[in-house]
Amino acid sequence: MGEHSDTPARTRRDSAQVRAKAVDLVAGIIRWAGLIVVIILVARVLLTVGGANPDNGITSFVTSWSDTFAWGFKNLFTPGDAKLRVLVNYGIAAIFWLIVSSIVARLIRRLG
Numbered sequence: 001m002g003e004h005s006d007t008p009a010r011t012r013r014d015s016a017q018v019r020a021k022a023v024d025l026v027a028g029i030i031r032w033a034g035l036i037v038v039i040i041l042v043a044r045v046l047l048t049v050g051g052a053n054p055d056n057g058i059t060s061f062v063t064s065w066s067d068t069f070a071w072g073f074k075n076l077f078t079p080g081d082a083k084l085r086v087l088v089n090y091g092i093a094a095i096f097w098l099i100v101s102s103i104v105a106r107l108i109r110r111l112g
Contacts, residue, residue, distance in 0.1 A: 023112025027105040034101020037069045041094035044070075048086040066090060069097065 044066035052059045067074065073093035079085050 019112065023108060027108040027112070030101055030108065031105040034097050034105075037097045037101070038094045040065050041069060041090050041097065045087050045090050045094075048090075049083050069093065 040062060043062045047059050047062055054060065054063070070090055070093045073089045073096065075089065076092065077085065077088045079088070
């Protein structure tokens with residue numbers, strides 16, 4: 001009988017553990033997704049400042065994805081130098097994504 005009397009408590013405890021693991025998984029995915037976006041944006045800055053060939057497949061791949069993630073930051077500042085423009089605007093976008101993904105992951109962990 002003792003074995004059956006703690007079954008509801010064990011079930012609640014197991015459910016709480018499963019929920020905690022799921023919350024951690026979702027928060028981790030968001031954190032990693034944000035980090036991948038940051039890496040793409042930083043790669044765009046490095047390729048541009050370094051003078052990478054825009055016709056190269058890697059450069060065009062990074063450019064297309066970074067344009068997607070830069071949103072309203074692409075033309076936030078418009079200095080005359082194209083390299084400086086990419087450095088500032090895409091750099092700010094990278095910082096934005098880093099901060100937002102960290103905050104969202106932290107909120108999910110707290111609310112979960």
